[in-house]
Amino acid sequence: MSPFGQPNGLVIELKNVDKVYGTGGAATHALRGIDLAIDRGEFVAVMGPSGSGKSTCMNILGCLDTPTSGTYLFQGVDVGRLSRNQRALLRRHALGFVFQGFNLLNRTSALENVELPLIYRGAPAGERRARAGQALAAVGLTGREAHTPGELSGGQQQRVAIARAIVTDPAILFADEPTGNLDSAMSLEIMALLTGLNAERGITIIMVTHEPDMARFAKRIVNFRDGRIEQAGHAKEMVG
């Protein structure tokens, strides 16, 4: 498990978080007083129209950005006080990312793509290969280790990306529109995979999506509008 691992309790806590871009008259409030708490093992879908602040919030949650004011506690650590390098180390050891555009390295085999985070962790070659192989097996891609992204379908590429995100056993998996570039059959496969990882491995998942069909797989939905959380609640109740 990750060095930040605690069996239960809050993983993420946003307290009155503001994010302002620009200064003076040109200042844009992307987030206005966000309060959000996420427990270990949750599967949260973040929804909202574009410009609602959901991407900004995800960037802050993913430790890629810092709040202008307010506090973001990640497993009790105040991320706003961390340096760029400390946040990079936090991402390396505790977070996994899946993006809409897959973002795999071109001309690089699936196995090498999945190994990448382990290289940054300094894992020895043998361990890297074994763990990357296991991660690819977990997403159902055994036998495709040597394929490059160009030789894989969109759904398979996204599964490689998920394998890369989970190979380090992260505390949280961030998925930014993971099905945005996929047709519905493949989308369902990916959602089944994410649900399985959440249920079986207890990986906390935070997923941004604009598709209610996909949000339905989450246990909880957070809706953004104009930089505020408009509505938060149980997935079943909200998208019916």
Next chain:
Amino acid sequence: MIGSVLLLALQAIRRNVLRSSLTILGIVIGVAAVITMVTIGGGATAKVTADVSSLGSNLVDVRPGQGPRPGGASETAAMFKIEDAEAIAREISGVAAVAPAASQTMQAIVGSANWSTTVTGSTNEYFRVRNWQLASGRQFTEGELRGGGAQCILGATVRTKLFGNQDPLGASVRLQKLSCQVIGVLAAKGQSSFGMDQDDTVLVPLRMLQRRVAGNVEVSMISVSARDGVSVDKVQRDIEQLLRERRRITLGKDDDFHVRSMQQLVSTLAGTTQVLTALLGAVGAVSLLVGGIGIMNIMLVSVTERTREIGIRLAIGALEREVLLQFLVEAVVLSSFGGVIGILLGLGAAAAGTVVLEVPFVFNPTIVAVAFAFSALVGIVFGYFPARQAARLDPIEALRHE
């Protein structure tokens, strides 16, 4: 961390073989140019030095006049006499041999064969002082030298021009109106570094040249060889002192003769070729610099093109300095790889060049090490800026980059 960064850099290079090889082309050409130029230049220096030493490294030449100097007035100094040479042999310690000599350009004729050559009159000391070996025949006898006999010894070129493949020993050669008997043939020395054919010569007894050709008793050059282990500089100074006295040059007046040692000549010539080598090397260094700029250019393009990749790396937890190091290592690996290829190419080209130019191949490990170090340095210097660009990218922006 170094190990993993090296791994990442090698993966990145392998991912784009064609561009990587084009990137290093500039470095390859630059390093190859430096290595080729400097190696051939070194060979030329070695050849010049060897050529001059073949004249006799302990050799000191004394000639009338102030010698070659810029803007010098025309020479009207008196020639030497045989007695001057005898005085040098008698009065200066550390002298192994003294050969007075006089030369004239003359027409040498055998039957219908006709060749214009330099006829030098001297003594048997001349062989020793000037490092001449006999290929066949004998030196002059005492009697021939004293009596100014009509005997001659041919240089290899003259022998070939006049006699072809026939044995010249005992035959007679007409030097203008004089008929001379060939008593020996000199071993070939080949071309000197000044481009002169040293074998295009005929030796005769000094007195014969003076009496029967020139009609005087002048000696136009005295060649002296210092004994081994004796300071050539000291011998040179002593000769100057002695000749000033003999020629009655008062204090404060310039010499009306000049004494030049081969060691001086060697260092002058070696200096000249070294300057040339340095210039050629500098031309190569400029192309190395251009190669470095090429690397920087490609690395900058590469950073822009790989913005998303850098974003991915940063997002999954690469540190700024790891990204910096990766791009730096990529640049250094590329440039030093280019350096290695350039060194091999350069040595190959130099080996071919030395064969064509007929100079020895002198392997210079220093310049190889310097060229390699310089190519790696080029990678560091020109890779740093693009690497910093990459490391400072904002991961959010980089991931959004199309």
